[in-house]
Amino acid sequence: MAAPRVLKVRTIDLQRVQNQTRHRTEGLSSSTLVLRRGQAFTMTVNYDGRPFDPLKEQLIFRIVSGPLFVEAPVSVSRQPSLTQWTAVLEKCILNPTGHRALSVSLSSPASAPIGAYTLQLRGQTRLSVTTYFLGQVTLLCNPWCPADSVFLQSEDLRTEYVMSDIGLLFKGSPGNIVSRPWSFDQYEKGILDICMKLLQESPQHQADMGKDLLNRSSPVYISRVISAMVNSNDDKGVLMGKWSGDYKDGVNPSQWTGSADILRMWAETQFSPVKYGQCWVFAAVMCTVMRALGIPTRVVTNFNSAHDTDGNMVIEEYYNEKGEKLSMSRDSIWNFHVWVESWMKRPDLGRGYDGWQVLDPTPQERSAGMFRCGPAAVKAIYEQRVDAQYDVPFVYAEVNADVCTMIIRNGMVLSTSIDKRRVGALISTKRPGSMSMQNITSEYKTEDDGDTCRGSLADVAGRSVICHSQRQSAIFMDSKGVEVSLQLLKAPVVGENISFNVIITNTEAAQKLLKKHVNAQNKEYNRNPTGSFWESHDDVKIGPKETVTMKHEIFFKEYMLKETEEDSLVNLAVVIEDVKTQERVLASEEFNIRTPSLNIQIQNEVSVIINTPQVATVIFTNPFSFAVRGELTVSGSGLLEEKAQMRITIQPRETTKKPVSFTPRMAGAKMLSANLVLENPPTILHGFKTINVQAS
Structure with missing residues (x-):
């Protein structure tokens, strides 16, 4: 009697469109199938020969990541598991052509390490084994799955903090806040694969690939790696910081409008640092990477942010008797400082510290030997738990330090004053579902944190x-x-x-x-x-x-x-x-x-429909008593394939109107942003317009 032959696989259909829609990863651009962990996905295995008989042969999936792999035998009866990879036979199909097919459901655990995986299928009988390569998948965190450590309860908040690719960054001073548009660009071509590259190029991955891959099950670990990789100080990180002087050998930080240009430039130059970033650029790029990886993230601005270099919780300021501020202290107060918060469980801290965690990729101080900061639980900062990992004392000082101001002459102190109100005057983020500001100061500090003497x-x-x-x-x-x-x-x-x-x-x-x-x-x-x-x-x-x-x-x-x-x-x-x-x-x-702002108007604002051409007009009135020249750039992720750029000259008090055509290619809330870089006076003007693109 002839030995039973292993079934001969002809083709595999990974059902990319259906799976990515179910996993809420449609729109994310990758060379692989993009999935979320803790959720099943289906595929069809087309094969020749007799019907599949689970008693005579075994089908085993092998899921490979670097040097690590797990195996999941196809079962006809098992339920999908949240703690291990499982494969379940959904149904056997006989096509009219006589070809046979199996529909199989493969599930990853909710704690699976995120990253790129290769899928293989092995068919074996008592006498023979055949292995097939099925393709590659990229696995992301899953804030929709209650068992995932980044699970976020509210659909509105998941829409804002994972799915949305538009943002507002707040700058300026508490009495004169400037809102700055930013395009996170996580749906732009190739950006997800570049975000994965940050994990691959990290010192942790280079030093011990297997250990790094296993640790990627934890958002606490992932966020520390990304916090260090967004700046280039210790590694092949993305951005080099520069805070003053000449930016001619790079890009002035104020000219960036979105993350895609920065991430692409980093990838295209074999991971050379992109010049230049400042705090809001570091934070916005980190927000893009974290949202792309499936970790709910928002950008936060702390106005009057203390940088306490000596850890004494006091910022010393010195003035001479003529009212000139002196640079005598290494401590400083940043008029504003921008970081991100990411949402995750904190099993390492015990109960009560899950939720928002501060992460700061701007290189200020080292944390365990590298320029990074966090995740510091916002709840631990509020409760002054300065013993909690990671970097809680540093962030606590940023929002709570006292300011000691001295007037000095010839090294002698003539008078002094203490201000306990100035630092952390306002902590803010973009309000979900709207282009306005949300005050979150009370999440970080009580009204009377360290309050003994108040006032100006x-x-x-x-x-x-x-x-x-x-x-x-x-x-x-x-x-x-x-x-x-x-x-x-x-x-x-x-x-x-x-x-x-x-x-x-x-x-x-x-x-x-x-x-x-x-x-x-x-x-x-x-x-x-x-x-x-x-x-x-x-x-x-x-x-x-x-x-x-x-x-x-x-x-x-x-x-x-x-x-x-x-x-x-x-x-x-x-x-x-x-x-x-x-x-x-x-x-x-x-x-x-503040700089004057640009105004953007849409021809048919109420009926912007996907794949239908539209016209926007950028309007600017020159407020100066002299002519100004500069370059106008208009961009919009999901709206414009290429940025629109034009040179313009505007006479004194003249109003200019520049039309820009665009065709939306994604439905949902999108943003057009305009940048005008003037040569004289040397300044940058911004404007933005949010557009609700309707499906056809």
Whole structure:
């Protein structure tokens, strides 16, 4: 009697469209089938010969990742498992042509390591074995699966934090917030495969491939690897940071509008660092990678973010008696700092710390030897659990450090004040389903975190406080003679003058002679300012219990920028000196000068339909008293195949209207964004329009 022959496989259909729709990965561009873990997918095995008989032969799937593999025998009765790979025979089919087919359902565990897998099928009888190569799949985390450690309950939040490819980044200062459009681009061609490359090129993978692949079951591990790989400081990471000076050998960080250009440039240059990034660019690229990998992620801005280099939870600031801020401390307050939060379980921290975790790819300090930060549980930051992994003390200081301000002369401290309110003044993110801001400060800190003396610098100047500094500790007695504050009269805009008041109050019943020093310095968002560009010095006589208001104006030509920026920042300070007692009080204000914005209008806004040509018009009125020239770029993921670019010149006070044609190729909420880089004044203008594309 002839031995039973193994069935002869002719073709395999991995049912890409149906599987990717069911796994919510349609639109993600990859050379492989893209699936989510913890969920079954089906395939059809077409073969020749007699019907499949599970008693006489075995079919075994082998799922291979690097040096690791698992096997899953095809069963006719088993239920899919959430803890191991299983293969179940759904049905046997006889085609009209006489060819036979098997429909098989393969399930991955909800804790399977994410990454690329090769699928093989082995048919074996007692006497023979035949192996077939079926293709490759990419496995992602699954926030729809309750057993996955990134499971997120709400469909609206999954739509926003995993599926959405448009975002708003918040910059500027708490009193003058600038919203900046960003395209996360996770659906752009080839981007998912590049995101996977970050895992492949990581030092962890290079050092021990097998260990790295096993560890990729944990989003805590994945997020630490990605946090380090988004910056190029220790590895073949994506972005090189640069915070000042000349960007000519790269791209000015303010000119990026989306993640795809950056990730493609990194991949196309054999993983050379892309020049240049700043905090919002690092965070936005990390958000793209995490969303592509299936980990719910949002971009967060902390206004007045402390960078505490010595870990004493105090930021020291020094001014001279003329009101000029001095660069004497390594500590600094970033006007804003942008990081991401990702949603995951934290079994390593015990109960209560699941949920949002801070991750910061901007290279500031090392964490276990590499420039990365997090995941730090937001709940642990709120509860001041500074013993919890990872990097909770650093993030806690970013939102809660005290600010100790000293006026000094010849190394001697003349007066001091403590401010417990300034740091972490506002923590914000984009509101789900809308292009507006959501205030999440209360998730990080209670109203009275470390609160012992509140108020502005002017109120606390000269109180009895102890300021811990590496240089000196000093105690100063009460001085209630004079109070001073600064008041901006309107939100500053590029091209207009900056108008502000200095308000001085004599709190005593005797006339005073005062010296007033006002000083304005340009600054970058992440460090102390450099030299002054404007100052004013006066003598002031003030009567008993009198309040005087003195108006000042800084002209546009005095603050005009040398380097191209989208928002210039100014540190404004006033020092009031009592001539008789030589006591001094200080008030300071840091603010950004906004650029005018571009307006985008859509011809038929209510009926934007997939695959139907449309026209958008970019509108800009030149607010300057001189002609401006520059380059306008319009982009939109899922709307424009290529960016539209054009040179434009606009006469003083003239309005220009530039039409741009586009054809939407994806349904859902999409965004057109416009960038205008002006040469003179050297500044970058932004505008955006969200478009709801309807299916045909």
